[in-house]
Amino acid sequence: MPLSPKKNTWPKISIVTPSYNQGDFIEETILSVLNQNYPNLEYIIIDGGSTDQTIEIIKKYESKLTYWVSESDNGQGNAINKGFRKSTGDLFGWINSDDYYTPNSFLKLAEAFNPNIGFYYGDSLEINQGHTSYTDAKFVADSFLRFGGLIASHSAFWSKTIHQEIWEEMKCNIDGEFWIRLLKGKKKRYIRYPLGVYRHHTESKSSNDKWEKAWRMDDMLIEKRHGPPPQARSYKRVKYILFTRLYEFIQKFWKRPSPWNK
Template structure:
């Protein structure tokens, strides 16, 4: 097991590819020793779940190792990649506390494997196609030391593209139960957990394929864990065609609907939270129709009937349900015609 007890520099790592420049390739960041007494720094563990993201993995690894943080444990759990992932991992093996590559049940299972091996006081999770901004670990440590009651520390998230160009900010807002639906108000890309969360047997729900971080954070809030915001922590969330978040919007929709349903069914929650959850259920139902997801739409209609009875169906949903009976292919054609008609110039 390798725990890094000294800050790493560019000269310590394998040289970057010749066509890569900037952070975290050939840019040496200023260390922030003056922010915190080095002897007080908590051990930080970062877990990276990985599967066939060799195109981006090296950048992820370097953005963690080059934080200049002198008390770091880094774990990579790979799901049996068959691209160049293992070649990259072996290049950086001397700096890893642990890594494994074997088939698994997906990202959630990989995360739990890593969290069970983590020994840090603070534990972060960064995906194999995403990165940290410089100093993120230092700012997390500083926030932890200044807020001893904090169980979860979270920061800002920026969307970037395949070439690391800034796209937009993710809308991070205060971590509350109400703000956790329909979209997560915080994102794993800039979150650090106190190890007691895992000692208390709070793990990622391995049945979820997309909303695992949203459900995890919602569960922690419902159980009373304290969240602390540190705006200087920035995680970069990469948007690209092969990203799971891009490919699995339908899966996300199903899982997010169930999260809202579970909140609505908790009768001890504030009425405004339950009302928002109810509104989100209807919102997901209508969104499924507008996106041409007939199977999802029918499923959410059935769920709404189970929850609220037939009287719970609005006139709009009933009309859309009748239209949806034409089938997915024909519905897609109708929606395309509708959009085309909407986009026609007014004088035509």
């Protein structure tokens, strides 16, 4: 059943973008939010004092933003927390300033909305040097708890009623630690649609070796806070890779939804 066009019948979606010196990418991020043409949107950008063209780009769209600021902060987690403290929506999500949402992703989210559901997640795309790969979240999200897989922050949303603060001590695995707390005992709904796109580039935290030490420190902090993983990391990783490759092989014979198909 289609949603009513009346604004007050659409769940309010609050999106936060943490930003710092991503002038090469942030315009595509902003447009991916605004071009959803979603009728009940709250969009907040928290910039950490960028010195490139980021501020100039943000100002181009400030009339369509709910709030934005550029000031020094204590990192990505701090910026995300600042944004969500100003958020008033029914559903929360954040999109980093080098990633972007796919067309109609907010509509898919609104169609799936149920006040009794705490967490929503969809499939995702990754772009790396012109190559696009598809990640099936139903498998990966389940494997997060079983085999150490990931839930993509650019394809995840949650109810304001379950929101918690980001742990600001984390530098890289911010979302990984966040999901551990957020998902416990919560009702989840899978959306079979690629909701967001992750962009690999030379400065990506997951692609740049200079962040390797920070990733290890985050692992130590997570273990200190939540206890050791139930299985050795190396064993979990091998098992996860095997399951992923098997699943990807099977998926070659399944038709996947595309946000760019009419």
